[in-house]
Amino acid sequence: MQPQMHYATWAEVDLGAIAGNVRFFRKTTQRAVMAVVKANAYGHGAAPVARAALEAGASWLAVARAGEALELREAGLAAPILILGYTSPARWMELIRAGVSLTVWSEAQIVEMAAAGRQAGKPAHLHLKVDTGMSRLGTEPEQAPLLAEKIRKLEGVLFEGIFTHFARADEADPAPTDAQSTRFRKVVEALEHAGMRPPWVHASNSAGTLRRPEAWYDLVRVGIAMYGLEPSRACPLPETIRPALAWKSSLAMVKTLPPGRGISYGHVYTTTRDERIGTIPVGYADGFRRIEGNVVLVRGRRVPVIGRVTMDQIMVQLDGVPEAQVGDVVVLIGRQQEECISAEEVAERWGTINYEVTSGLAARVPRLYIGP
Ligand SMILES: *Cc1c(COP(=O)(O)O)cnc(C)c1O
Numbered sequence: 001m002q003p004q005m006h007y008a009t010w011a012e013v014d015l016g017a018i019a020g021n022v023r024f025f026r027k028t029t030q031r032a033v034m035a036v037v038k039a040n041a042y043g044h045g046a047a048p049v050a051r052a053a054l055e056a057g058a059s060w061l062a063v064a065r066a067g068e069a070l071e072l073r074e075a076g077l078a079a080p081i082l083i084l085g086y087t088s089p090a091r092w093m094e095l096i097r098a099g100v101s102l103t104v105w106s107e108a109q110i111v112e113m114a115a116a117g118r119q120a121g122k123p124a125h126l127h128l129k130v131d132t133g134m135s136r137l138g139t140e141p142e143q144a145p146l147l148a149e150k151i152r153k154l155e156g157v158l159f160e161g162i163f164t165h166f167a168r169a170d171e172a173d174p175a176p177t178d179a180q181s182t183r184f185r186k187v188v189e190a191l192e193h194a195g196m197r198p199p200w201v202h203a204s205n206s207a208g209t210l211r212r213p214e215a216w217y218d219l220v221r222v223g224i225a226m227y228g229l230e231p232s233r234a235c236p237l238p239e240t241i242r243p244a245l246a247w248k249s250s251l252a253m254v255k256t257l258p259p260g261r262g263i264s265y266g267h268v269y270t271t272t273r274d275e276r277i278g279t280i281p282v283g284y285a286d287g288f289r290r291i292e293g294n295v296v297l298v299r300g301r302r303v304p305v306i307g308r309v310t311m312d313q314i315m316v317q318l319d320g321v322p323e324a325q326v327g328d329v330v331v332l333i334g335r336q337q338e339e340c341i342s343a344e345e346v347a348e349r350w351g352t353i354n355y356e357v358t359s360g361l362a363a364r365v366p367r368l369y370i371g372p
Helices: 015-029 038-042 046-055 066-074 089-097 107-120 141-153 175-193 206-211 343-350 354-359
Strands: 009-014 032-036 060-063 081-083 100-104 124-129 157-163 200-202 219-222 245-250 253-257 275-280 295-298 301-306 314-317 329-336 339-341 367-370
Touching: 009 015, 015 032, 015 046, 015 219, 015 367, 032 046, 038 046, 038 066, 038 354, 046 060, 046 066, 060 066, 066 081, 066 089, 066 100, 089 100, 089 107, 100 107, 100 157, 107 124, 107 141, 107 157, 124 141, 141 157, 141 175, 157 175, 200 219, 206 219, 295 314, 295 339, 301 339, 329 343, 343 354
Parallel strands: 009 367, 032 060, 032 219, 060 081, 081 100, 100 124, 124 157, 157 200
Antiparallel strands: 009 245, 245 329, 253 275, 275 314, 295 301, 295 329, 301 314, 329 339
């Protein structure tokens, strides 16, 4: 199929790259891999990515919201799923029944979840979150053994796991992560001494997985790197990791305009001579940021986006590609011939990080899957 004949703009997701990246982390860590597929798999499409990751050897899935977990169950995925953060109590029963593991960090939550588990006729599988320095969610490390004991005592809950999350594992300076890692290790050792160690101890996000073997424990929670995207500029990826996502569109119109023509809203760009201008059907409602200085690829060459980005369309200056024609595929993220625009490059232009670029890809952009 030629996508440009069906869609104005679309994303191509290479499931072979996802699978290869998962296999890389399985092999290098020799630990269970939890594929983090929250936020629609960072924009890549939750169910297809989850399926590819599981087939490649991942054994857990992680999401952020109740709806994301249930969507995976509805897609027929039976693997263990952990909701990494807050879940509204109104959703506990259906999640427990669906066999979705939940994160807790307070005694009140544990007591209420036990009641929900008893009512569901099935114990709630709990992962205790410990705040070792992210200061987002989690119990203080000193409280963790008490909460673990509480979970173990109560009927209706099962102590399945304990985890923490690194705030700075992607930075050059290892000291802040050393401190977090040590705090967490002490908690795990205290549980071991008390005979309360749960089956799943975990700490590492992608950066931790790449850099902190001492924090691999029983499983690694790999998000950004599974998509072939680097955790940060200071935390590059090994060469074998490949990006999975490309974002494309095509030229809808190509014309030569005389000097003095204002282009797009506000006429912030005006032609100064005869100029070749192309119109591309992608805009900020697709997730293409409304800023100056965007660049896209046409026929393997970089061309500047000119004038304002509109809701559904952008214009480009095609003087550098005189042979450009209506119907030519345009690459917003990805490779075309010898040129490549990475999600990281786009993130730099947009003043953000690659995570926000791909997870900001709008729902109306169809995802097409290639690979295994
Ligand atoms: C999102 C998230 C991850 C994955 O982080 P990456 O940097 O994308 O690997 C892991 N653990 C928790 C708790 C998260 O919220």
